[in-house]
Amino acid sequence: MAGGGDRDASDAELRAGFETLAVTRPDPSAGVYEVRLNRPAQRNALSPAAFAEIPRAMSLLDRAPSARAVVLSAAGPHFCAGIELGGPGDPLSAASADPVAAAEGLRRAVLDMQAALTAIERCRKPVVAAVHGACVGGGVDLVAACDIRCCSRDASFVLKEVDMAIVADLGALQRLPRIVGYGNAADLALTGRKINAMEAKDMGLVTRVFDSKQDLDAGVAKIAKEIADKSAWAVIGTKAVLLRSRDATIEQGLEHVATWNAGMMRSNDLKEAIRAFLEKRKPVFSKL
Structure with a gap:
């Protein structure tokens, strides 16, 4: 588990030092923290700084005894426009005289970005995604790593990578088939078509649709508080067993939960x- 052997994280650490995120505890009496994508002018596109800050936030929350559940949300009219391309640190624009060195550099950059989103999955505390507006490309990778996904009625989802002549490589092709089934995942990934909130619910990408961003x-917040009010050890164990069982045979999953x-x-x-x-x-x- 992330940060399992490290010291506990404080609320001051959780609030400080983020440029692309805002980490808050809306209700000091509840064990719910909100991690908000906070680049509304860029439609919350995932920059190199965001890929560095997401795993740091998740590691801190993993180690915070007061954190029982996490909400992943976004500021502005859209959830996430995908990966920011063409800016400083964009691995696709890195120059090298050696094509093999360039390929290896790109490979390492992709692995680092994959690890950043996997940090959401590896956080022991359940993460509930609250999606509104557009959720594009890397945004879909981001929410696929969450435990529960909800959206507002205005939300839309699209895997745009195929239209950009690339293969989605940050986790959607690995996680979506387990969430929505192979056929639905192939439909989204191969066509690049946009789906609305109700179609996302019908295929199981989200579990609940709310009428507005306010709702x-x-x-x-209510879902996260319900989780936070339960035994932290039972919640942590349930998430751990769900993830282990997802990637194992039924027999292996049963053995794991028996041991747990x-x-x-x-x-x-x-x-x-x-x-x-x-x-x-x-x-x-x-308490934890």
Whole structure:
């Protein structure tokens, strides 16, 4: 797990030093943090700085005892316009006299960007995406790494890479077939067509559609708080087992959850959940 052996992260660390993101805790009494893409003038296109800051934010949240759930949102009228091309640090514009060196440099750059988005998946705390407006290319890669995806009715999704004469390489082709099925993933990736919010829900790309951005923000905050109010150890374990089982056979997944619960079923949270159920009250779970 990201940052598992490091010291705990503080709220001050989570708020400081970000240029492309805004990390906030909207309700100090709740264990929900918001990571907001914060380049509205660029339609939140993913710059080299964004690819450096996303894994840092996720690592800090992974290590923050007060963080129980994360909302990934965006400022401005659109969620994300994809990868920023042509600017400083764009790996496609890097010059080299040696074509092999140029190819290897591009390969390393792609692997680094892949790792940045995978950091969302590897964060132990569940990440809920709140998508509004356009979600293009790398934006789809970004939300595919989240655990739950919701959107407003004005949202649209498109994998544009095929129209740019490249292959999507930041995770959509690996994650989308597991989310929407091979046929739907192939349809999106090979045609480059845009789908609206309701089609995204019908194919399972998002699980809930809200009427407006305001409703989306309120609805996702409620989902995240419901998660944050549960036993942190149960939530962390559930995410870990879901991810392991996704990439394993049923037998391997069952073996993994048996091993996990062999240790985790001794938790104080389980005892408290049973007592609360018998006493007909809300449980008070332990801190991380």
